[in-house]
Amino acid sequence: SQLHAVSNMPVLSSTILENGLKSIQFSESPPMPTYLMAWFVSDETFDALYSNTTSGITYSVHGRVDLREQGQYAFDVTPSVIAGLESFTGVTYASSGMSLVGQAAIPDFSAGAMENWGLVTYRESYLMYHPAVSSVLDKQHTLLVIAHELAHQWFGDAVTLDWWSYTWLNEGFARYLQYVIPNKLEPSWMIENQFLTDVFQLSMTADLDSHPLTNPNVTTMDESEDMFDVVTYGKGASILRMFSSILGEDSFKGWLNAYLTRVIEKGRVATPDDLFDALPNASLAEKFRPWTELAGHPVINVSRINGTSLSLSQVKEDLTGSRLPSGLQVPIRVFTWNTSSYQSMDFGSQVDLWLGQETLNVPLNTTSSGWYLINVNSTGYYRVLYDEMNWQSLRYAITRGELPPLVRAQLVSDALNLLKTGYLRPQVALDFAGFLTLEKDLHVWKSALMAFKDIRNHLLEWTDARDALDMFVRDAMDTALTIDFTVIETRHYERVLQMYVAKQVCVYQSKHCTA
């Protein structure tokens, strides 16, 4: 009778029985899958650290009583995350019959967090934030994990997938929205830039010999668990970002609203058909759907013909060099250098052409020495293999300050990864990466260092090659970086990057290493 309990729904009544036990009755919930049911039973060392009801929703953070102060940040930020998700989806939290947004910090919780409908459970360190002790990265992580789990209240809970073959319908959306919503709350954190390295590039590097997002070969428990991998989360999120870039954010939001609304009306069980049928036209569905049904991603092979046109074709990127067709329709936007500056361009959501399996030729309006760019805002889920002359021109363009950090970050990632997979000659890739000797931007450095780390892992037995690579990276670091790593950066985004690069400079034994 001394214990407390909370669950997905509010407590209706609580009675002490004759035998001394306590009986607690909860309100009836909407129908939900069993994996989302939760009870949290605790003694006097736990409590609802914070609780408040606004607009018919009761927000609460539960945890150990002596951690009360550390629950404040989660409690403060949660209503804004819920409001952000309601605005993005056009579907209110309460419309499904839910009234609690409970979040509990559980000691010794093995998973990171679990999106139980109305009562999300977290590993203690993921939900709790201590301003005096935790790092900026801890704070950001808390916000992103909360946004991920709360995004599941729509994608996974209000609408649940029909089978684990479609796990990306849960995890791809949650991973994407865990960046989109916080980006609106904390614009100075540059969370979209962080998505590029931490989700998009990480996923493409892993997506060389993996399963398609929609995976028909899932029947057993083990196969279902295997679906919770970097491809399901990262590729799922990255292709949603690509679709959003093609549609524009307003149309993308309209699409999500149409999808959620139709699935809720027909009983809350979702398949990818429901998502693609909710698109405004069938021809878009034809182009989008294969990205979720085919494994891998393309390499776009592009070269200049006689200085007057570009030839574009594509194969699937893999480690075997088999150059198989990707089977995908690839959205291409071409930017060519002329008198207009890239920096002042607003690319909106225009797609210049869709590249299928045939080679396409497009006219090129630039001088013979001018550069061109294909994946203009780094949202296309593919790598670009430029002709060797253009890699040189792009390097000069970077030297002249003509390309912003986000583009530089993706170009260096493409060059180094295509070196690794054998599509680009090492000499060309490393000549291009030579721009790093002048690079000050730590986001570009992070992108390059992630790719170098991956190449290094492939060179474990080739010590000569690895030593040469290390020297290349060390020289560039020593020449380019002027930041003092002993002075702790006070700005959030800059500090996040500083923490990453500070570790890496020691891997390469740079003079900047202070460890």
Ligand SMILES: [Zn+2]
């Ligand atoms: Zn999740």
